Amino acid sequence: MAKKDLSRANRILPEHIGIIMDGNGRWAKKRGLPRPAGHRAGAKNFRTITRYCNSIGIKYLTVYAFSTENWRRPVEEVNALMKLFREYLEEALRDFREENIRTRFIGDVTAFSPDLQALIKETEELSSDKTGLTLNIAMNYGGRTELCRAVNQLIASGKNEVKEQDISNALYTATQPDPDLIIRPSGEYRSSNFLLWQSAYSEYVFMNDILWPDFTTEDLEKAIDEYCGRNRRYGGL
Ligand code: FPP
Numbered sequence: 001m002a003k004k005d006l007s008r009a010n011r012i013l014p015e016h017i018g019i020i021m022d023g024n025g026r027w028a029k030k031r032g033l034p035r036p037a038g039h040r041a042g043a044k045n046f047r048t049i050t051r052y053c054n055s056i057g058i059k060y061l062t063v064y065a066f067s068t069e070n071w072r073r074p075v076e077e078v079n080a081l082m083k084l085f086r087e088y089l090e091e092a093l094r095d096f097r098e099e100n101i102r103t104r105f106i107g108d109v110t111a112f113s114p115d116l117q118a119l120i121k122e123t124e125e126l127s128s129d130k131t132g133l134t135l136n137i138a139m140n141y142g143g144r145t146e147l148c149r150a151v152n153q154l155i156a157s158g159k160n161e162v163k164e165q166d167i168s169n170a171l172y173t174a175t176q177p178d179p180d181l182i183i184r185p186s187g188e189y190r191s192s193n194f195l196l197w198q199s200a201y202s203e204y205v206f207m208n209d210i211l212w213p214d215f216t217t218e219d220l221e222k223a224i225d226e227y228c229g230r231n232r233r234y235g236g237l
Helices: 024-030 035-056 075-098 114-127 143-156 164-169 217-229
Strands: 016-020 060-067 102-106 134-141 181-185 203-207
Touching: 024 035, 035 060, 035 075, 035 217, 060 075, 075 114, 102 114, 134 143, 143 164, 181 217, 203 217
Parallel strands: 016 060, 016 181, 060 134, 102 134, 181 203
Antiparallel strands: none
8 A cells, every 4th residue: 555645744634623622620620720710721722723723724623512411510610611602702703703714503502591592693693604614613512412303303304214314414514524533632532422423434533641721733733643644444444
């Protein structure tokens, strides 16, 4: 087989990257700070990494911001996260006009407060004509819930036989390519219900010596390098 050209100038970038932004709590604990301080640092870093992905030509980025299971956390932590989402969306509405990033939300956003839902809708509408990176923010998202929702939609549409493509088309990510690369920092080696159907052939890069708030653009480059060096076979030879 021809040797892959892994130089950064010549590599073929992943079209779609997923990130499980893990380790905010531990980052805060290490510094003697309350957990929400870790989420705040994580949100700041999310902005940096999103902008960087857009600048290098990544087409789709999906970040796991709040899972269907995260409601089980103490109410103070959930409230702190909601406050962060609100602040971020207000900032996005202010600053994203200059950025060529289309923002979408995946997950059941009807569970959020009416003001947060209004901000979500406005952000999606105002960025819908952007042609650069498509950013999917997974909020109140769970892969299993997404699959049940898709199946229920298909039942309601009267289908008595379902093909794989029908399910893909009924997911929040319909029309988008499946993630090529999923990155999880912080030393946890699991998918945590993230993009279950879509990740069937994703390449995972687990980075165990880094917590999300410390994850740099160089760490992202290292994950992309590792992805580029992999041989994707999709079950074939
Ligand atoms: C997991 O770390 C992280 C979360 C549950 C929240 C992720 C949210 C952000 C980074 C904020 C994103 C903001 C926007 C606006 C999209 P953890 O709390 O489970 O960390 P731990 O495992 O160290 O406790």
